Amino acid sequence: MERVKLRQHTSSPLALDPVTPTKQSYSRNASVSVDNILTCADATKVSFGKQLTMLSEVYSACITENLVPNIFLEIFFVLQLLTSRGPPSMDDRECDLDLRKVTDAVERHYFQSVHNCVFFAVQVLDSQFEVISQLDKATLKLLAESERVAAFSLSLQERLLKAYETSTAKVSLLFRPTIQSVSFQPETDNRSNFPSDRSFHIFKKQRDIFYELLREWEDHHEKADWDFERCLGNKIRTMIFHLTSACNHSHFARLFQKQLIQMCKGPSGGMGASGLGDTPDQDVLNMLGSDNLNRLKRLQERFVTPQSVGGPCPPPSFPGYQEFFRDFILSAESYQFNQHLMNSLCQEIQELDGVSIVGHGPTDGESDVDAQDEKVHFSSVLMTLRLLAKFLGFVTFLPYQTTETLTNQLQESAVALRNQTFPILDVLQLLKSSIQSHRTVLTVPWAVEYLSLVDPVAPFLDYYRRVFSLLMQLYRGKLILTEEKDMILLNKLLLLAVLGWLFQVPSVPGDLFFSSESVQDDISFSAVVVTQGLDCAHLVDQQLLYGCCPYLGELRKLLTSYVAGSGAKNGGFIRKITPTTAEPLVPKPTLSQKKLQAQLEQAFFHNQPPSLKRTVEFVAERVGSNCVKHIKATLVANLVKRAEVMLQDKVTENSTDYSKLLDSVCTALCDDGKQAMQKGREYCKEKVPEALRVLLPEEISPCVLLTAEDIALTLATEKACTWLNSNIAALIKREIKSTISLTVKSQAVVPAVISKDLNQRCAEGCEHKALKPSQFIMNMKDILSITAGPRDKGEGVEYRQLTDLLLQLPQTLRCRKYMYPPTEMHLAKCTIDLASLLVSDAIPVVDLPTLDAERTYGMQSAKTEAFCHLLNSLFSIWEKDFNVSVPVQNLLNHKNIQCLTKAQPQWELFVFLMRGIVRRRLMSCEDIKEQTQNIWEFPWSRDLLTELESTSEAFKSEHQNNNLKDIVAQANATVTAQS
Incomplete structure (x- = not known):
């Protein structure tokens, strides 16, 4: 039923043509009437909407419940309806009139109108959104941008747009081909695995013949006058004939299977990117930009992947290199070989399953x-x-295959x-x-x-x-x-x-x-x-889904063909891409040269200790990686410095031409990035011999050492240059933009934060050697972690550590190279937290100094006096060094007051802190009164209130004394009310 559905649907002369125009139908310069290409679907012209809605619900239920043989074939059919063209010779009113003449609901042709087709298709797509949303990103984009979807269901279009934006399902059918032969395996391929020398030598000879046949097929199979059976058939049968013993057949079947896996694993049979699997040249990247690399890959994919795989349900096929192995089996005509091959395949399948x-x-x-x-x-x-x-x-069903139709009697007998x-x-x-x-x-x-x-x-x-x-x-x-x-x-x-x-x-x-x-x-x-x-x-994931089912790409190709043939998109003309060749920066070896090089390397390592190959691979991997790091630290860093000089004082964050100026500088400097390839080769050429001579034994033959150096140099250069070729342009742009963005931010002015009109640049002669803000914050966090976190007995913060920290802070604040307003604000908050912890005696300070200085304000405790010195340093920093408003009011916020009440505070320090804030004019008495409203909101104990009341006597100022007494009175009233 499903196979003939589309054919039945188009059997009527008035039926829609669900197939979009093919590229062969129109030439590039032909003038094509838009009306003859596409009928504009109109939601207001839908007839029998209720019936179509019911049909779409039934149809969707059949898909959802798997009552159809192939759900993706049904989705393909629905997309054909979505992209269908109306009959150009029939007017909509005539079509609607013909529909209404038929009174029988079963016989009525509901899909004779393009408007009805699109309406039905959109309804089904909406109900099958869960499946549609799992398609590849390109298909989702085509659906989301469809004018017909937007005209018939804005909600579906919004869901498709959201699915497209969140989707990461980029599917590519490009696979790097494997051209190397199966490596020699001593445990299965050496002489001890064969019954005689003759058998062993026959296998080696047949192995060489097999690869000669494969190379001949690779070189000639695409020629029009070349035929597999005529050119290779007799050679294959002669080779198989000489595999006289069962042991040789078994070994060759295993070789055949391994080579099959190595060359054909992939949806395109391993030939999807033949000759095109390398990364793009640096000059191409510079011309297009790294942002367009995905477009470049899609363009490459259009050149090397077939336009169609035979529709949404293609018959079984053997693409790419699979064709060689299939034809080899057919030409061999060997039951013995086939049986050994089936045994080997069965064993491998059961193990892998x-x-x-x-x-x-x-x-x-x-x-x-x-x-x-x-x-x-x-x-x-x-x-x-x-x-x-x-x-x-x-191979299993090959003996029974026939193109003739069997009679019932013959079939029953078979x-x-x-x-x-x-x-x-x-x-x-x-x-x-x-x-x-x-x-x-x-x-x-x-x-x-x-x-x-x-x-x-x-x-x-x-x-x-x-x-x-x-x-x-x-x-x-x-x-x-x-x-x-x-x-x-x-x-x-x-x-x-x-x-x-x-x-x-x-x-x-x-x-x-x-x-x-x-x-x-x-x-x-x-x-x-x-x-x-x-x-x-x-x-x-979607890559594997499309790899196993490449025919799902027909959904995207159907929508792409519709867009290409749509007059609304491009005036009815089919876009034609004429590729032009680009000369690579360095000559690339041919396919034959690559294969020969791989075979020579394999033969060289076969006659050497296994450790040599491991050492060469290790050196190549590490030198290649270090080469990339070296280029980043030298060439890229120098280019970034040049960019800073070029853009100095030219841009601000609000500059209208900021982006254009930055892009122009990046483009100019990316041209200099071409030096990365040459510098990378020079680096590898210098470091590879040094590393090998250190790691390999001194007794090694000079010829062997020279060959190993050449191989390692080739591998290391390939690794480094491949990465640089693909990423150097993007890396340079990213580093330049990151550095310039930091420079722009450092010049930004934040009015809500900066309270004084101060110069944001360093003082003249600053050498930028002060402790960086990030490091200062890390040091502060170390102190706070010891204070708040679990600690060992006797563990604490040294007093000298606190003094050193407060000595470094003014220097950090005066060097403005790495100082931005948000960072400075964070530093100010850290110092407020430090002051609060000092007053609440929460920091476990050890190694206090012995102070003989005069007592300050009558304080008797050496610890209190030491903390007062720290607070005095903070007062000076808050007053003189910060360019932002220090949030001193946070000292009396919910968190710090709670911390103060839970600890056993040194009330002399609290008074000292408040007096210092007022005297330095960091806060006024009125501000303190407003902020201390939080104090009496806490249910304090009477003992604590008594201590706080006695502390108020330390204030000599009348305003200070009255303010604190008012606070104490309010807190006492709160406690009395709660009791």
């Missing part, structure tokens, strides 16, 4: 890096399993005969185990790849009927989108996508999904969440 992937939710001790590593590991295992399962299915044999891989049992252990997100995708290659008879076998029935139960029972249960949404969407694709594969019977017959298995879909199960772990 049971691999331990820690996929439970992150704990307190688990970092984001660990979680990302789990995702990468899971993705690698899953892609490998899918690749191996595809080739296992291909089914009866093949029911007597058991498959080489028990997929049914592995699927059951995965459901019970909640690992379906790993097992089902590769099982789908295996089953997608079935021959026409296999689905009717008893064994595979049970397999398909189990998958159907899983699809309808466990993957319901509205039920959370024990599976993450993206995990569920992955399974829905691959299963939906399987149900549309041509070799799978079309009526399988809608058949009422069901084979019940002894398997229960437990609702108990297994916290260690992979199904409930965040392992699938």
Whole structure:
């Protein structure tokens, strides 16, 4: 039903054409009428809105409850309706009149109007927003910017815009190709693993022949007159013929499998970025800017990825390098080789399917890096399993494949005969185990790849009927989108996508999904969440989803084609990109040169101790990393200083041309950043030989040492220059903008904070050697942490530490290079807290000095006198050194008063503090009276009030005495009322 839906929908001459104009339909310079391209959808012209709403609800329910074979095919159909074109020859009124002539509700053509189609599509998209929001960022952007969505549902457009802004699902199908051969493994490939010397030498010879065939295919397979069977068929059969023993077949099958994994793991068969996997050249980055690097990657992707993969439900295929391995199997025509290959594939699949992937939710001790590593590991295992399962299915069902339609009698005979044999891989049992252990997100995708290659008879076998029935139960029972249960949404969407694709594969019977017959298995879909199960772990992201299901990209391509053909977007013209070549800064080696270099390095290390290779790799990694750090500390730092000189006194934070001026300076200096590549090479050339000569034995052969130096130098230079090539421009811009922003902030004036018209620059002759504000704040926090936190017996703050801190503070405040108003305000608050702690005797001061000076104001305690010296220093700093208003009123706020009442205060210090504040005119008596309203709000004890009342006698000033007595009287009244 689903396969013919679109064809049936367009069978009427008046039906809409849901397919947008193709690029071949119009040339770039052709004049195309907008009316012939797109009919403007109008929400006011929708007819039968009530019926369409009901239809959309029923249709959405079928999608949500998995009552359709492929939910993404339905979404594709809905997007076709959203982007449909109306018949240019029919007027809206005529169309509406024809619709109303049909009285039978079933026979009425509700979708004969473009307005009705768009209305229905928007309704369905709104109800399926949970699925739509998980699509890639580019698709979300196209939907959010759709004029039709905005015209029919502003709320949906707002939700799409929010989903787009919060989405990080950038999907790229570019994969770096792997061109190296499988490395030599001593435990499986050396002489001891073969029964005879002859067998060992035959395998080595056949291994070389295999790679020669692969290289010949790489060089010629894209030529129009080149044919695989004609050019390589006889060579392959001759090679296989000489694999006489079972041991040789087994070893070659293992080599074939490993090379397959190394070259083909990925949605494009490993060729998605062939020759284009390198990072962009520095000159290209400088020309476009680092901000446009993502656009550059998308443009690159348009050049190297196919425009279409065959629609939303393409048949199984072997893209990229997979084509070579498929054709190799077909040309070999060897049952013996195929059997050994199936054995090797089965063994690897069973091992990988049971691999331990820690996929439970992150704990307190688990970092984001660990979680990302789990995702990468899971993705690698899953892609490998899918690749191996595809080739296992291909080889398993190859003998039964036919393009002819079998009669019922022949089919029944074949089914009866093949029911007597058991498959080489028990997929049914592995699927059951995965459901019970909640690992379906790993097992089902590769099982789908295996089953997608079935021959026409296999689905009717008893064994595979049970397999398909189990998958159907899983699809309808466990993957319901509205039920959370024990599976993450993206995990569920992955399974829905691959299963939906399987149900549309041509070799799978079309009526399988809608058949009422069901084979019940002894398997229960437990609702108990297994916290260690992979199904409930965040392992699938959009990159993996689109990697396993590249046909989901057809949704984006459908919307892109609509935008490209829309007259409202570009006047009806199709944009054509004509690429121009850019010369790289340095010549790049060809593909053949890279392969030859890799083979030579592999041969060199094979004849040397393993420690040599490890040392070379270690030196290359560390020198490359240090090279980048060296460039940052030298070249980038010098460029930043030049930028400061160029922009000095030219910009302020409110300058209208601030951004333009900054960008122009960054662009100019980024040109000088090209020196980074050359300086990086010089650094590596100097440091690599030095490091190797220190780490390697002195007895090493000079030739070996020279070769090792060349290899390490190449690796280190490649590592450093690759990073610099990609990031140096962005790094320079970021450092310049950061430094200039600090300079601008230092020149800013904050009226609410600064109370005096003071020069914000350092005094003449300042060498900027004073303690930085950040370091002073850290020292202050150390004192406060000892005061407030748990401490050992006898631990405390040395008195000299406090005096040194207060001696350094004036110097810090006078050096304005790193001083900004917010920082200075924070320093002022820290000193207020310090004063409050001193008065409340909360700081555990040790090593007090012996003071013989005259007693101040009749104080007898040496500790009190020492604290008075500290308070005098604070008075002087508050009065003379701060350029901001010191919040002295905070001394009498809720926190400090509470701290004062809980401690056993030195009331002489409290009086000394208040007197000093008034005498220095930091606060007036009236201000103190207003601030001390907090005092009598606390339920103080009578003893404490008595002490406070006696303290008032220390004030000689009449105003001070009366003010404090008033406060005491009010506090006494509060205590009396509470009692």
